[in-house]
Amino acid sequence: MLHHNIFVGDVNNQVHSFTRTLLKHQEQYVPCHSYTVKPLDQPWFGxxxxxxxxxxxxxxxxxxxxxxxxxxxxxxxxxxxxxxxxxxxxx
The missing domain is CATH 1.20.5 (Single alpha-helices involved in coiled-coils or other helix-helix interfaces)
Incomplete structure (x- = not known):
């Protein structure tokens, strides 16, 4: 959801605001996890x-x-x- 005040000011300010908003929404809505493969795990063991x-x-x-x-x-x-x-x- 973009806010109306993102595209205010010069181009650098707009890019910075847009990037900050995009990263904030990515952290909120995109699931992430880390998976460490153990040395004894079989290849099919995901x-x-x-x-x-x-x-x-x-x-x-x-x-x-x-x-x-x-x-x-x-x-x-x-x-x-x-x-x-x-x-x-x-x-």
């Missing part, structure tokens, strides 16, 4: 596999620490396992 594996590991740790908390932890772990299996089949 970002989605890493996220699914991390979620499965987190759910497993939570379930093993508190196995008696109703069925919430167990359900989260089962869901994470199913999601990991689905991502692996996709890869």
């Amino acid at each position: 970002y989605q596999c890493r996220m699914a594996a991390d979620e499965k590991s987190r759910s497993c740790r939570l379930y093993s620490r508190h196995p008696t908390w109703s069925y919430t932890n167990k359900d989260c772990y089962r869901h994470a396992c199913a999601a990991m299996l689905q991502v692996q089949q996709w890869a």
Whole structure:
């Protein structure tokens, strides 16, 4: 969304204002993440596999620490396992 006061003044001021506005909107609306490849990862093991594996590991740790908390932890772990299996089949 451009504002009416961006294009006021000389050309250098206009470029600076436009660039500043564009970068502000880029930071706000463009998703970004960094992904570091681990040395032991297989070539097919990409970002989605890493996220699914991390979620499965987190759910497993939570379930093993508190196995008696109703069925919430167990359900989260089962869901994470199913999601990991689905991502692996996709890869």
